[in-house]
Amino acid sequence: MRHQMMPTATPTLASPPSPPSWRVRIRCLASATLLSLAAIGAAQAQTAFSSATNGLTCAADRTASNLNCNAGEFTTIVNLSTPPGSPTTCTAGTTLTLSVIVSLSGTNANRYDGAFFVGQSGNDPRTPGGGQCAVARFPTVSTGTGFIANLDGDNDSCGDYIAAGVETWRIDNVVLRCEGDPATGLLRVPYLLSYQQNNPGVCNTDTSPLLAPGAPSKCNAGAATVPTLVVQGYVRVIKQTLPDAVAGSFGFNASASLGTPSPANFTLSDDQQQLVEIPVTSTPRTLTISEALTPGWESTASIVCTDPNGNPAPYVTVNNATRSISASLSTTNFGAICTVTNTRQTRVRSAKALSPTTDPGLFNLTAATATANNVGNGGATAFAAIVAGSAATFSETAGTGTSLAAYVSSYQCVRADTGAVVASGSGTTAGFVPPAQQDTTCTFTNRRRSADLRLSKTNTPGVNADVDQAADTVTSGTTVSYTVVAANNGPDPADGALLTDPAPAGMSCSTATCTATGGASCPAQTGAALVAALQGGGVAVPILPAGGSVTVVLGCQIP
Numbered sequence: 001m002r003h004q005m006m007p008t009a010t011p012t013l014a015s016p017p018s019p020p021s022w023r024v025r026i027r028c029l030a031s032a033t034l035l036s037l038a039a040i041g042a043a044q045a046q047t048a049f050s051s052a053t054n055g056l057t058c059a060a061d062r063t064a065s066n067l068n069c070n071a072g073e074f075t076t077i078v079n080l081s082t083p084p085g086s087p088t089t090c091t092a093g094t095t096l097t098l099s100v101i102v103s104l105s106g107t108n109a110n111r112y113d114g115a116f117f118v119g120q121s122g123n124d125p126r127t128p129g130g131g132q133c134a135v136a137r138f139p140t141v142s143t144g145t146g147f148i149a150n151l152d153g154d155n156d157s158c159g160d161y162i163a164a165g166v167e168t169w170r171i172d173n174v175v176l177r178c179e180g181d182p183a184t185g186l187l188r189v190p191y192l193l194s195y196q197q198n199n200p201g202v203c204n205t206d207t208s209p210l211l212a213p214g215a216p217s218k219c220n221a222g223a224a225t226v227p228t229l230v231v232q233g234y235v236r237v238i239k240q241t242l243p244d245a246v247a248g249s250f251g252f253n254a255s256a257s258l259g260t261p262s263p264a265n266f267t268l269s270d271d272q273q274q275l276v277e278i279p280v281t282s283t284p285r286t287l288t289i290s291e292a293l294t295p296g297w298e299s300t301a302s303i304v305c306t307d308p309n310g311n312p313a314p315y316v317t318v319n320n321a322t323r324s325i326s327a328s329l330s331t332t333n334f335g336a337i338c339t340v341t342n343t344r345q346t347r348v349r350s351a352k353a354l355s356p357t358t359d360p361g362l363f364n365l366t367a368a369t370a371t372a373n374n375v376g377n378g379g380a381t382a383f384a385a386i387v388a389g390s391a392a393t394f395s396e397t398a399g400t401g402t403s404l405a406a407y408v409s410s411y412q413c414v415r416a417d418t419g420a421v422v423a424s425g426s427g428t429t430a431g432f433v434p435p436a437q438q439d440t441t442c443t444f445t446n447r448r449r450s451a452d453l454r455l456s457k458t459n460t461p462g463v464n465a466d467v468d469q470a471a472d473t474v475t476s477g478t479t480v481s482y483t484v485v486a487a488n489n490g491p492d493p494a495d496g497a498l499l500t501d502p503a504p505a506g507m508s509c510s511t512a513t514c515t516a517t518g519g520a521s522c523p524a525q526t527g528a529a530l531v532a533a534l535q536g537g538g539v540a541v542p543i544l545p546a547g548g549s550v551t552v553v554l555g556c557q558i559p
Contacts, residue, residue: 047101047170048143050136052118053206054175058125058133059117059194059219062212067126069192071217089230090178090187091277092334093308098176102169102193104146106161111195112151113158113203114138115211116171119190122179126192126221135206136171144168158203158211161195180231180331182282187229192221232262233280233329235287235305235316239268240341243437246270246417250342251292258285284315284328291323291340296383296439298343299323305338344437346388350396351380355447361407362399367442368392374399380441388436395429396444404428406449408492413442451546452489453497457482474558482509482554484534488520490546499523499552500538506559509535513553520548 060067090096102116115137123131138159140149146165150156161167181188196214203210213219239250249269254261256278266274278287293299303318303325315333317326327336350365354377362374370384386392394411398404411430413423416439423432423442434440459482460469474480484501488494503509512530514522521543525533531554533539541550 047168048139048141048147049170049172050139051172052116052134052136052174054120054134054173055132056135056207058119058123058128058130059115059192059212060124060126060128060130062209063216064128065216066128067192067213067216067219067221069126069213069217069219069221071215088228089232089277089279091275092178092180092231092233092280092331094178096176096178096187098174099170099172100174102171104161104165104167104169106146106163106165108163109197110151110163111161111197112199113156113208113210114161114193114195115158115206117192117194118174118176120176122177122188122190124190124221124223126219134174134176135211136174137203137206137208137211139169142167152199154199154202156202156204158208178231180280180334181223181225182331184225184227185231185279185281185331186225186227187231188223188225190221190223192219194219230279231331231334232277233285233287233327233331233334234275234277235289235325235327235329235335236273236275236337237268237289237325238273238337238339239270240339241270242341242343244270246344248294248296250294250297250340252289253292254287254289256285256287261287261289278329280329280331280334282331284330284333287325287327287329289325289327289338291342293323294342296345296347298345302341302343303338304341305336307333308335308337310337345385346434346436347383347385347439348392348394348434349381349383349439349441350394351378351441351443352396353377353443353445355445359446359448361402361446361448363402363444363446364397364399365444366393366395383439386434389433391431391433392440393429393431394442394444396446397428404446407446408449409444409446411442411444413440415440449492451492451494451497451544453494453544454487454489455485455499456487457484457501459483476558479555479557482556484552484554485549486541486544486552487549488544488546493546494544495542497541497544498538499534499541499550500536501534501552501554503535503556507556508559509554509556511555514550516548516550518548519543519545520550522550 115135117125117133117135119125119131120134121131125133138161139147140157140159142148144167146161146167147159148162151160179188194213197218200210249267251267253265254276259278262277268274276289278285300320301323303320305313305316305318307313313336315328316336325338348367349370350367352363352365352375354361357377362376364373365375365381367381368384368386370381372379372381409428410426412421415422415435422435423430430442458468459480460472486499509531516522523539523541525539
């Protein structure tokens with residue numbers, strides 16, 4: 001018997017990667033048999049059709065014995081190829097769906113209840129317990145001169161084959177795993193063609209135990225490769241962040257001991273993943289993936305790798321300190337899944353705001369270990385990383401040419417992720433435990449002090465106590481009391497304000513008394529000493545808060 005198998009034009013590849021369309025060609029040359037897979041082409045019009053049933057027991061399991069397929073009726077040479085434009089790779093462990101065309105030419109003997117088996121997980125259909133097979137039985141309708149129903153007289157639905165007949169047989173829905181040939185790394189397709197040399201009985205489905213070699217030697221089997229389809233090993237990198245769902249991207253680069261990984265560079269954000277592939281054979285090749293250090297994140301990552309089934313992967317080593325993965329991949333250890341978790345740093349900084357914004361003041365800022373000197377409005381320190389859960393100190397001092405006494409200072413500390421205020425108060429120093437794994441900025445706001453001071457003097461207070469009464473006169477030689485009021489209308493205190501009241505020429509003042517209201521305090525001098533200070537260099541009002549006032553009454557003789 002001669003037989004040739006050919007695939008259809010557009011099989012699909014399950015994710016990952018994206019499903020490709022491709023064709024496979026197998027050619028089996030033998031003294032009695034020719035078996036090949038190739039493009040369907042125009043011959044499709046004269047093709048018998050079947051759809052394979054997947055997930056069934058293989059030929060050896062149906063006979064409960066090892067099959068040697070060495071009867072000498074079939075000597076097979078198998079070659080596979082893909083047509084131009086087809087995908088050139090598949091990811092190891094993923095699923096391929098193929099359509100196959102088998103061209104058959106019979107020998108001088110009738111054959112019964114034939115079937116075609118493909119090991120779906122790289123298993124050899126000749127060996128029991130190796131795995132499942134895709135199975136298609138011979139059709140009962142002929143498009144040539146080979147397939148026939150009821151040649152064995154049992155009226156079943158498993159086709160028979162007429163001696164010396166010729167057929168083209170298309171088998172759709174053949175599902176198998178992408179597995180590389182150990183020597184070449186090319187796609188490997190294990191197959192078996194079985195038949196009965198005598199009528200075995202009634203057979204109606206692909207599950208029938210009668211679809212098996214009539215004897216351990218009555219089969220044609222082998223493992224073919226596709227020379228244009230390379231099997232790729234992989235490391236799947238999954239990105240996680242602490243806290244979860246934090247914005248930002250992380251850069252990766254990949255290299256290999258042989259060849260160039262695909263892709264060689266990529267970026268990931270939280271919950272994203274990337275498949276990095278290299279060709280594999282039985283000789284291990286090292287795939288190294290490294291993550292670049294990202295500002296704002298701890299330099300050490302947590303990397304956990306497993307094999308594709310979630311089991312330990314001893315062929316993968318990780319270095320958390322350098323954020324790197326090194327996988328020794330082969331056709332045996334073809335893949336790994338690695339989760340890289342990055343923890344956000346706890347960072348703090350100080351910033352400066354002035355009111356008004358045009359104020360020329362300069363200030364020195366600190367936040368933990370970060371400092372910035374002589375900064376004005378809008379200035380800030382760099383971020384400083386601290387240990388999560390520890391306290392941080394924020395402060396400001398006066399810069400060049402600036403006095404803190406001229407300002408009212410306050411601070412407000414805000415976390416970057418939510419904008420929530422985590423600390424606030426007055427003064428130039430703050431200390432607290434910032435939120436872990438977040439950026440916190442403490443802004444020191446300096447408002448230049450200002451006070452609306454009001455001064456009045458009268459000897460005959462009028463209605464509003466600020467002005468003399470109309471037509472007011474004094475008499476020469478008499479003693480008159482003059483009332484001097486210094487009031488602070490705010491908004492800031494005017495402590496230390498200097499009050500002066502020079503005497504006009506010829507006027508002599510000899511007594512002075514002081515009273516204070518609204519939290520103000522009188523000068524230290526009293527009586528004649530107070531008069532002398534007022535009429536000399538001035539007298540300081542020690543405390544003059546907003547809303548406070550001091551009243552000095554002078555007794556003076558009119559010249």
